[in-house]
Amino acid sequence: MLSIKNLHADIDGKPILKGVNLEVGTGEVHAIMGPNGSGKSTLANVLAGRDDYEVTRGSVEYRGMDLLDMKPEIRAREGLFLAFQYPVEIPGVTNMYLLKAAINSVRKHRGIEELDAREFLKLIKEKAAMVEMKQEFLYRSVNQGFSGGEKKRNEILQMALLEPHLSVLDETDSGLDIDALKIVAEGVNLLRSEQRSMVLVTHYQRLLDYIVPDYVHVLAGGRIIRSGGKELALELEKKGYGWVEDQAAA
């Protein structure tokens, strides 16, 4: 699904990622953990193709394609989804409108017939029910006046609608109370499948109580310094990031 080799990336000439290697197989869920400033969000944004970051070295292969060579919208249409840490507000544009434009651009790209208003309405209502989102949110401007939890739920709704091959969730748990966290996690778990891979970027272990990863990686100083199974997360929780950082330095 995803093969990251020796990835280096700068922001404003300042190196953030310094040689990341990561292999994500189809159907696998990987958690990327690490202290603040370790480059977790940078990795997520580089994968999605944000302009502010410059890749200086390395390669990323996604489903047999050179990911770094693709525009952000092409990556999206090819099934790469980023759930944003801070979903943006777009005044005057209804959630419905954005979602319909999104799914139809994906369908068009894949040569599938675009959905008409009625078909779309049926589909979106189904998906909204799935992530337990009230329908009124569909008719409101994108994320405007949404609480932190509602914004994150909206991200999960978009993911459910677009059915990506690879989902990258950037600090999806930040700013959520425990109830909201559970609902978001349930949504993610519903979307877990043997065909779909996920990369969870998170600072805290607690998200992993609800979404159990297959693999856990620790990102620090722009590199993955340790990888392991889900038990690594528990160890991190107990011993803190200093523990692995010291070990890596030793």
Next chain:
Amino acid sequence: MDNKKLVMSNSEKDLAPMLQRDYAEGFVTDIDSETLPPGLDEDVIRTISEKKNEPEWMLRWRLEAFQRWLKMTPPRWAHLHHPPVDFQGISYYSAPKQKDLLDSLDEVDPKLLETYEKLGIPIDEQKMLAGVKVAVDAVFDSVSVATTFKQTLLDAGVIFFPISEALQEYPELVKQYLGSVVPSSDNFYAALNSAVFSDGSFVYIPKGVRCPMELSTYFRINEMNTGQFERTLIVAEEDSYVSYLEGCTAPMRDENQLHAAVVELVAMKGAEIKYSTVQNWYPGDENGKGGIYNFVTKRGACRGQGAKISWTQVETGSAITWKYPSVLLEGDDTIGEFYSVALTNNYQQADTGTKMIHIGKNSRSTIISKGISAGKGQNAYRGLVKVLKGAENARNYSQCDSLLMGDQCGAHTFPYMEVKNPSAVVEHEATTSRIGEDQLFYCRQRGLSEEDAVSMIVNGFCKEVFKELPMEFAVEAQKLLGISLEGSVG
């Protein structure tokens, strides 16, 4: 932090070309015209009046306005920069040569018909689709060349005539209202217009009549070195209703051309006038060469209790726009509205807004202004809300939002408030935002192209104004901003 900013503005700079559009209306019609030599004096005014076979009082009115104009100077307070206009370098009258009185469209020069066809303006009644009935008055340079559905409208009691013809057929009616809302002494350009206006539309809706179709006037400047000075007068008697739209285009030329119009609206007790403008005058090229100077005075008077006047404007064209469609809320319980989208790209400048003058009790006004600046465009909102002493319980709500694209454009807000009655409630809100990389990236990450994302964001920003336009024109306005249809769901 500074570096971060630099990165943002570099990528934002690429946004402006997306608002760039080819000016499809920029062609010239090759037609024989009768054009007065450049210059303005009493003789020119006498000639115009004579050509129109006007009554004596009309000529006197023009000459008085001219005398006033001579003593006035162009306004300098607006946030606009342009070289002085050479008023003696302009021709004040130009008309395509044709027979004086036309009985039917068959007698209109085919080149003119072709021009309007090319512009997509329906001036052939027969060819109009059922359901989208719009009556059109087509003004070409200084004269009205065709007016549709005149008879159909007359059958309903509605007068929809070129103002020059109305002066022949209904001189008393015109005399009663002309200059009653915008006196010729009002300002420099209004005085000039009063002296030299050559055509425009006259609308009269009798008591209790709901005008059976949308009325519209389509203004076209064609001839070189001419100014267009049209005059529109709409009178809605008690409990009547009319929705009126104007559109404007001009050829692409290197010289600046002057357009100085006056629009007067009169709404009697319980009457409603909805006036919409889609202004698409040639804006000049990407280096700021050429384009129309659009200096316009528009004002409506709510004369009777419960009258309502609503201005909606979408201003995408012109090198310079200077206009403040206003409402005099004279009667009790009257309503004034102003909805505006003004787009300035390249070197375009706009200083536009409104004046809401509350005189009657319980009068209410709403102002929604959306300014979009891109390239080196400068966009100013200027608005006055004035509540007079007797305007018990007057209410105003103003909202002025500016959207910036890139780091070389400007947005300015000049709200003025004068409140003389303590029971009045006047609210003003203003926001300035930038189309952010964040918004764009978010949309692209969901699969939208960059162009579609910009369109969607701009469209969302203008939504409150677009929804005030009649359906067909809303579509037109969206196309003008180069944006796809928003709101087809949801």
